[in-house]
Amino acid sequence: MDKASQKTKKETVRKVSFPVIGMHCASCARLIERRLKRVPGVVSCSVNYASEQAVVEYTPEVGGKDLSDAVSELGYKAILEKEVEKESLEDIEKIKEEEKRKELDDLKIKVVFSSILSILIFLGSFPEWFGFLPKFLSSSFVLLILATPVQFWAGRKFYQATWSGLRNRAASMDTLVAIGTSAAYGYSLFSTFFGGHLYFDTSSVIITLILLGRYLEAKAKMHTSSAIKRLLGLQAKTARALFVKAEGFKAKNWNKDGKYEEKDIPIESLEVGDIIRVRPGEKIPTDGVIIEGLSSIDESMVTGESLPVDKKIGDGVIGGTINKTGSFIFRATKVGSQTMLSQIVKMVAEAQSSKAPIQRLADTVSSYFVPIVLILAVLTFVVWYDLGYPKEAFVNMIATLIIACPCAMGLATPTAIMVATGKGAEKGILVKDAASLEIAKRAKVVVFDKTGTLTQGKPKVTDILPFDYSSSSSMGINDLLQIAASLEKGSEHALGEAILEKAKVEKLEVKEAEEFRSHPGMGIEGKVGGRFYVLGNRNLLNKKGIKIEEKVERQVNKLEEEGKTVVFLAEGKKLIGVIAIADVLKNGVKEVIKGLNKRGIETWMITGDSQRVAKAIAKKAGIQNVLAEVLPEQKAEKVKELKGVQEKVVAFVGDGVNDAPALASADIGIAMGTGTDVAIETAGIILLNRDITSVLTAFDLSRITLSVIKQNLFWAFGYNVVLIPVAMGILYPVFGLLLNPALAAFAMAASSISVVGNSLRLKGMKI
Amino acid sequence: MTADKLLVTIFGVGLTALIWWFFFGKKEEVVEAKGEVDIVVEGGYKPAIISLSKNKKTVLRITRRDPNSCLEEIIIPEFKIKKYLPLGRTVEISITPQKQGEFEFHCGMNMYHGKIVVE
Numbered sequence: 001m002d003k004a005s006q007k008t009k010k011e012t013v014r015k016v017s018f019p020v021i022g023m024h025c026a027s028c029a030r031l032i033e034r035r036l037k038r039v040p041g042v043v044s045c046s047v048n049y050a051s052e053q054a055v056v057e058y059t060p061e062v063g064g065k066d067l068s069d070a071v072s073e074l075g076y077k078a079i080l081e082k083e084v085e086k087e088s089l090e091d092i093e094k095i096k097e098e099e100k101r102k103e104l105d106d107l108k109i110k111v112v113f114s115s116i117l118s119i120l121i122f123l124g125s126f127p128e129w130f131g132f133l134p135k136f137l138s139s140s141f142v143l144l145i146l147a148t149p150v151q152f153w154a155g156r157k158f159y160q161a162t163w164s165g166l167r168n169r170a171a172s173m174d175t176l177v178a179i180g181t182s183a184a185y186g187y188s189l190f191s192t193f194f195g196g197h198l199y200f201d202t203s204s205v206i207i208t209l210i211l212l213g214r215y216l217e218a219k220a221k222m223h224t225s226s227a228i229k230r231l232l233g234l235q236a237k238t239a240r241a242l243f244v245k246a247e248g249f250k251a252k253n254w255n256k257d258g259k260y261e262e263k264d265i266p267i268e269s270l271e272v273g274d275i276i277r278v279r280p281g282e283k284i285p286t287d288g289v290i291i292e293g294l295s296s297i298d299e300s301m302v303t304g305e306s307l308p309v310d311k312k313i314g315d316g317v318i319g320g321t322i323n324k325t326g327s328f329i330f331r332a333t334k335v336g337s338q339t340m341l342s343q344i345v346k347m348v349a350e351a352q353s354s355k356a357p358i359q360r361l362a363d364t365v366s367s368y369f370v371p372i373v374l375i376l377a378v379l380t381f382v383v384w385y386d387l388g389y390p391k392e393a394f395v396n397m398i399a400t401l402i403i404a405c406p407c408a409m410g411l412a413t414p415t416a417i418m419v420a421t422g423k424g425a426e427k428g429i430l431v432k433d434a435a436s437l438e439i440a441k442r443a444k445v446v447v448f449d450k451t452g453t454l455t456q457g458k459p460k461v462t463d464i465l466p467f468d469y470s471s472s473s474s475m476g477i478n479d480l481l482q483i484a485a486s487l488e489k490g491s492e493h494a495l496g497e498a499i500l501e502k503a504k505v506e507k508l509e510v511k512e513a514e515e516f517r518s519h520p521g522m523g524i525e526g527k528v529g530g531r532f533y534v535l536g537n538r539n540l541l542n543k544k545g546i547k548i549e550e551k552v553e554r555q556v557n558k559l560e561e562e563g564k565t566v567v568f569l570a571e572g573k574k575l576i577g578v579i580a581i582a583d584v585l586k587n588g589v590k591e592v593i594k595g596l597n598k599r600g601i602e603t604w605m606i607t608g609d610s611q612r613v614a615k616a617i618a619k620k621a622g623i624q625n626v627l628a629e630v631l632p633e634q635k636a637e638k639v640k641e642l643k644g645v646q647e648k649v650v651a652f653v654g655d656g657v658n659d660a661p662a663l664a665s666a667d668i669g670i671a672m673g674t675g676t677d678v679a680i681e682t683a684g685i686i687l688l689n690r691d692i693t694s695v696l697t698a699f700d701l702s703r704i705t706l707s708v709i710k711q712n713l714f715w716a717f718g719y720n721v722v723l724i725p726v727a728m729g730i731l732y733p734v735f736g737l738l739l740n741p742a743l744a745a746f747a748m749a750a751s752s753i754s755v756v757g758n759s760l761r762l763k764g765m766k767i
Numbered sequence: 768m769t770a771d772k773l774l775v776t777i778f779g780v781g782l783t784a785l786i787w788w789f790f791f792g793k794k795e796e797v798v799e800a801k802g803e804v805d806i807v808v809e810g811g812y813k814p815a816i817i818s819l820s821k822n823k824k825t826v827l828r829i830t831r832r833d834p835n836s837c838l839e840e841i842i843i844p845e846f847k848i849k850k851y852l853p854l855g856r857t858v859e860i861s862i863t864p865q866k867q868g869e870f871e872f873h874c875g876m877n878m879y880h881g882k883i884v885v886e
Contacts, residue, residue: 093851
């Protein structure tokens with residue numbers, strides 16, 4: 001399905017999930033399902049007996065009553081109050097946090113308990129070192145009593161996981177721990193009754209250390225996903241909605257003189273069109289448009305934009321941001337999962353679940369890892385035994401099982417991606433998937449769209465030159481501007497808007513123009529104050545037979561070389577002045593280009609402007625290469641050409657609707673947040689803070705993340721490649737070294753924690 | 768070679784073969800999802816291989832019965848899905864595959880695997 005049709009489908013099909021009461025078996029669920037599917041307009045339906053929930057997708061013509069009637073017809077009851085989204089991310093986060101806390105508490109108790117027992121076992125196992133301790137502690141039966149709860153109570157999870165895995169013919173980390181420690185415990189149990197060496201210290205210490213490692217790892221991992229929690233925390237809980245006084249229903253139309261009362265309502269019951277008041281210092285509850293009042297709003301938490309933004313009537317506000325000074329009233333335009341904040345949360349969550357291509361190797365290895373380690377452990381035993389070292393055979397086999405750490409490999413990339421995407425979101429840089437983050441680092445060519453990306457996208461009047469010669473009246477700058485503005489009154493053309501804006505700034509009165517006529521693509525003409533004027537480009541002057549003197553031509557050429565667009569104003573057949581209009585470069589553009597060049601990245605600018613204007617702007621920005629006079633639909637082609645010719649990784653930075661194909665065809669698309677949804681959909685990285693300098697930050701984030709991932713992978717692979725053979729006893733023939741299984745447990749626990757810790761380092765890094 | 772060593776060697780080689788066969792020799796059954804499919808997470812994914820149709824929305828209803836924290840998350844990279852699976856609760860994931868192929872899914876630590884086959 002293509003994106004467009006998917007989008008329309010999304011818009012027309014609604015989804016509701018509601019509890020159904022009265023089901024007593026799975027076939028009831030099927031029955032309800034079949035009935036609901038027969039309701040006209042229901043697209044899909046599923047009823048879950050276990051959770052007692054029905055999920056229905058339907059077109060807008062279906063009402064809640066249709067659904068509840070269908071259910072009650074069968075003798076069940078549907079609790080259908082209002083449309084709700086499926087279990088929201090926030091709920092899941094809450095459940096997850098609760099379960100994590102429980103897990104941590106449980107682990108803590110087990111770690112403390114098994115630590116105490118393990119210390120006692122350790123002391124008792126080496127009476128020759130700790131002679132001062134009572135003798136009974138060294139009794140094999142006492143050691144057995146102490147080791148048993150550690151093995152089966154503290155270590156219960158290892159057995160559970162092993163058992164369920166084996167039933168599925170799968171194995172994990174826990175399988176290795178369970179088999180390793182069971183071997184040590186089982187052998188010692190046998191020795192307790194029939195004589196032989198005891199390994200209770202080994203089994204207990206391994207379990208304790210691995211549990212401790214798990215505890216620390218779980219604690220550290222909680223920090224890796226804090227970005228989503230932070231974003232979810234931005235959401236306001238209530239909104240102060242306006243209700244029509246006396247009537248008691250929510251106001252949908254705003255009238256200054258209307259009588260309203262304000263009520264705090266939960267955010268979930270907000271609907272599009274609701275009218276909401278926000279007072280100073282309050283959180284804005286949802287996305288909308290201001291209809292009364294003005295204020296300064298701190299949007300930093302959502303967009304990363306550091307300065308408060310001034311907003312007036314007609315301006316959009318973002319849910320989750322904070323109103324600083326004024327009180328205002330706005331109309332909700334988006335609620336629930338459609339708000340910008342929800343979309344950001346969704347995107348961050350998606351990015352964190354995507355896979356970086358660099359992870360592929362680790363994936364392949366980890367799917368064979370545990371069975372291979374099991375085989376290596378068996379071979380270790382066989383070889384050592386055959387060489388005549390039965391005791392070493394046993395110890396080395398356990399060490400091999402314990403030292404192997406597939407976890408570190410599994411954690412290496414995802415933890416780094418999680419922390420990096422979170423860090424990016426904090427700075428207003430949304431990374432849509434891990435692959436974009438990885439590719440960004442390799443970018444060798446960056447193509448910038450001109451208008452709106454490098455420039456403000458709003459042309460401004462830069463020069464007004466009146467020609468004071470032989471005219472009946474000598475014109476001043478303001479006179480010229482006033483006439484031009486009067487002719488342009490009501491214009492929607494970008495250049496006209498620039499002239500009107502300038503007149504407004506100069507507080508000039510804009511007069512009515514008479515006998516107005518427009519010449520598309522050339523300019524306009526009309527009477528202002530009884531005199532006839534022509535305003536337009538060179539083509540219009542030619543058409544009207546108005547001559548441009550050489551002196552004027554020189555001035556005009558100079559302006560054009562500076563990248564400005566020149567508009568001529570003539571009174572009758574006489575040229576009386578020119579107005580130069582230019583789009584101004586955004587702040588920081590030069591620094592970005594310099595920074596990219598410094599990093600060895602080629603810069604290009606792509607625009608529909610004429611060569612002359614384009615070159616002038618590129619020169620100002622410091623960009624080396626220009627692609628001018630490119631029609632919007634050709635942008636993607638040009639990007640593809642660049643990719644093909646150079647065989648380099650090409651990034652495209654743009655914002656407008658017409659940039660979408662180019663963003664998609666580049667290896668990595670970077671969209672400015674001010675842009676439209678379409679552009680954002682096709683981009684891999686979105687700069688929500690609208691700050692062009694974030695392009696550099698995004699590249700730096702990519703570079704740093706990649707280096708952390710590489711360190712992690714190197715460490716995780718290196719650890720296993722080096723230490724597994726050591727545990728098998730490869731150093732013994734030359735150095736006489738063997739790895740103590742308890743030490744192996746320590747190393748194993750440390751390796752996972754170090755990988756998570758290294759990823760967390762990204763949080764504190766300055767980019 | 769003494770008898771015990773011979774015995775250990777034979778036993779070891781046999782065990783190696785058994786491990787190999789046990790973990791790599793299993794034949795997974797492909798379950799066709801007709802709009803929806805229930806997946807139980809218990810020591811892995813049952814069923815582990817699911818076949819879907821291209822461009823058709825399918826709801827995966829996943830219930831985790833295994834307390835092992837390794838399995839607490841399911842990740843389907845191709846569809847950019849990472850879901851936390853609360854123990855004993857059914858979590859629904861809707862996907863609409865847009866291209867054919869085989870796409871892996873796995874647990875949070877990438878130790879248990881499953882596959883989505885889009886036809």
